[in-house]
Amino acid sequence: MENLNSPKQVLVCQHHTCRKDGAARVLETFQAHPVVDVTVSGCGCLGLCGSGPIVLVTPDNTYYWHIRPKNVPTLIDQHLRHGQVVTDLLHARLHHDPNEFL
Numbered sequence: 001m002e003n004l005n006s007p008k009q010v011l012v013c014q015h016h017t018c019r020k021d022g023a024a025r026v027l028e029t030f031q032a033h034p035v036v037d038v039t040v041s042g043c044g045c046l047g048l049c050g051s052g053p054i055v056l057v058t059p060d061n062t063y064y065w066h067i068r069p070k071n072v073p074t075l076i077d078q079h080l081r082h083g084q085v086v087t088d089l090l091h092a093r094l095h096h097d098p099n100e101f102l
Contacts (some may be wrong), residue, residue: 018052
């Protein structure tokens with residue numbers, strides 16, 4: 001089991017389909033708003049093509065889908081700063097029950 005107290009990392013898929021859907025702008029928006037003890041980086045394919053841009057927050061393994069630059073401030077404030085999952089942006093095929101994060 002992962003240590004949920006370890007520093008958070010945000011991975012923004014930069015593979016073909018996600019990039020076509022605007023993932024580079026999503027990554028740039030995260031990088032323009034740094035959060036203490038959170039690393040943000042682009043990554044290769046997360047295997048969820050057609051759901052992108054995909055953002056994965058580790059170590060809690062939270063997948064967000066169809067992320068746009070306008071969603072980034074909400075993810076930063078609620079998830080990264082306050083530890084609250086943004087249920088409206090959760091990848092529905094992976095997170096069937098938003099209560100899994102309570």
